[in-house]
Amino acid sequence: MALGLVLGALTIIPAVSASAGSMPGREPEAVRGRGFDHVAVLPALLPNSKENTSTIAQNNGTAPATIVMDIYTPAGVLIPSATVAYSNVPPGGTRVFAQALNSGLTPGFRGVGVISSDQPINALLVRDIESNVNFAKSYSIHNAYATGGTKVTLPYVANALNGLYNTRFAVANTGTTEACVTITYVFPGSSAAPVVDAGSGSLACSGGGYRIPVGGQIAFAPTAVDGAIPMPAATTNSLMAATLQTSSSTITVAVDAYLSGGLRKLASYDGFIVEPASASDLGTQISMPLAIKLDGFYTQYLLSNPNPTATTATITYVGNTGTYTVNLNIPANGTASHSVYEAAGGIPEGFVGAATITASQPIAAVLFRSKMTAPGSFVDEDLYTAVNGIPVNKATTTAKLPLIFRRAYQTGSFSGYNTWVSVSVADGGTANVTITAINDTSNTAPGCNAPGTYTTTKTINGSFIFYQNANVDTGLGASPPSCFWGGMTITSDRPIVVIANATNDLNRGDNDGLYNAFSN
Structure with a gap:
């Protein structure tokens, strides 16, 4: 190419x-x-x-x-x-x-x-x-995203953990020269020595590292299914973080988390650029735009410290039932996590809000959202989503969302395809936002392709979720259309962090997908 x-x-x-x-x-x-x-x-x-x-x-x-x-x-x-x-x-x-x-x-x-x-x-x-x-x-x-990096960290990687939990990550070369990639796997609490994988034989560059041609890609998984490269045997039955390094060219990484049996869980997040520093996705203050412990829904944060020295981190949850803090220690080149169901923090049932992670060194954090059959049952349903935490200093006054639904393919008692949009004010204060949504006239959902532009204004204190399937506060104007399938732009007078979730009730399984808004 x-x-x-x-x-x-x-x-x-x-x-x-x-x-x-x-x-x-x-x-x-x-x-x-x-x-x-x-x-x-x-x-x-x-x-x-x-x-x-x-x-x-x-x-x-x-x-x-x-x-x-x-x-x-x-x-x-x-x-x-x-x-x-x-x-x-x-x-x-x-x-x-x-x-x-x-x-x-x-x-x-x-x-x-x-x-x-x-x-x-x-x-x-x-x-x-x-x-x-x-x-x-x-x-x-x-x-x-528009750029790759020479060093990328992945806060959550699993290789047949308990014979069930897995990740597969694909690495693509975004540069103009061949990329030679070395992967370092690290374990929670430094419970085992790091595992370094630099490839071998025809898969490796002459100086070490997996060979990826310009415009090419390789994938890693627990097994060689669909042409993936198996992760090292020493990582089997493990929960890890991973850091990928290349001294030549730049790379980008996409991660899928899934189960090898039973539930249809599938969640995706994007690798965090560590270097070059000008493109870094790390931060000492990270906005996590969703935290929930309600009706079986719950969130868990996975943190990665790609630095050569240990760091401390404090998670501050703020929501409808109050403020809660959790302190964590993350080893050098290590990982840590926190779920709202853990005793630390004392987060009560019914909590809905957001969180900020403050660390002594730049770190990465990814948010996972799941659902139990009932609060505290610890029996999960299929639903499984993930999204990247955003450094507060990278929050912007504009957010772009390419995929927004309202009742697309609605039929009978089924609501069809819908989205919700979560807006968090980066500093926890108050922001005035204007939302413009434009329908896609080429879509084939019945009654959904009429031209339409819808504008909404709202004052947000801390955070707010717009549910497109609701009758008010949909983000689709004072009189929302009966059906919408298009894109959305949010502008604000204060920096904001925005995520969106797409779902439908027409199919069995894990029907949710969560993604970060574009901040350009």
């Missing part, structure tokens, strides 16, 4: 795949071609049954955009028949590229998608996996 001309806007997220069945899609318009200045690249991931991906692109520019998706094999070979494009996408507007509906891809395809546009873009990757046994679904959402 000739990516050298577009590195200023290059993004890579591991996954494009095509099988049978997918999330609802759009009919492609007859515009073909590439050569634009703004690009996002989306490579491939998780095994399991029938898997598909859909890419959602949002026009982040100031003029109507042409947005094109090209698809390549993992070796970087273009598949011309799979190119799909949309023209005249309004600023803030979105389009969906559903691989299951792409007639240029054969069932079982797994490769790399490249989104390009004549305007700046934001892009999401939605993964949809269907069980071959009971047809239950698993969903997850990844963000595509």
Whole structure:
């Protein structure tokens, strides 16, 4: 792939795949071609049954955009028949590229998608996996970001923990030269010595490290399923954090957490850039825009310290029932965690709010959200989502959300596809926000493709959640439409951190996907 001309806007997220069945899609318009200045690249991931991906692109520019998706094999070979494009996408507007509906891809395809546009873009990757046994679904959402790093940390990695909990992570080369990647696995509380994996044989560079060609990707998992590289045997039955380092080129990493049996849990998060410092995703004060212990819903935070010395961290939960603090010690190059169900902090049932993590050194934190059958039952349902914590100094006054639903495909007693949007004021104070939502006129949901722009204003104290399926405070204007499928832009007079969750009640399984808003 000739990516050298577009590195200023290059993004890579591991996954494009095509099988049978997918999330609802759009009919492609007859515009073909590439050569634009703004690009996002989306490579491939998780095994399991029938898997598909859909890419959602949002026009982040100031003029109507042409947005094109090209698809390549993992070796970087273009598949011309799979190119799909949309023209005249309004600023803030979105389009969906559903691989299951792409007639240029054969069932079982797994490769790399490249989104390009004549305007700046934001892009999401939605993964949809269907069980071959009971047809239950698993969903997850990844963000595509504009840059990679030479050092990336992953706060949560599992290799067949208790024979059940797993992660698979894909590493993509975002630079202009071959990447040579070394992975260091570390264990909670330094309970075991770090495990370093630099590859060997034909998989390794001459100086060590896994070889990744320009525009290429590799994946790591508990087993070699779907061409993944097995994690080292010394990491089996372990919960870990991992740090990936390359002295050449830059990389980006996407992680999927899943179960090897039973529940259909699937959650995704994106690797945290440690170096270069100018692009670092680490912070000494991190906003966690959701914390909950209500009706079986609960959150857990996983923290990673990629520094050579130990650090202390304090989690401050603030919500409807009060303020609660938890103190943690994180070893050098180590990991720590906290769940709202742990005794530390004394967080009561019924709590809904957000949290801030303050650390003595820059760290990374990822938020996991799950659901029990009942409060305190410790018997989980399928629901499983993850999202990255955001350093407070990276909070901005603008948030862009490419995927917003309201009652799409609603039928009978089923609400269909819906989202909620959580807005947290970075310093915990008060912010005045304006929300603009633009419907996607190309969507195929019945009664959902009428042109429409909806504006909402609201004053937020600390944090607030807009539920699109509600009748008030939907973020879709004073008179919300009966159906909406499009994008949203939030502007604020104070820095904010925003996440969104997409869900539906039409399918069995884990139907939720959580993602970070784009702050550009």
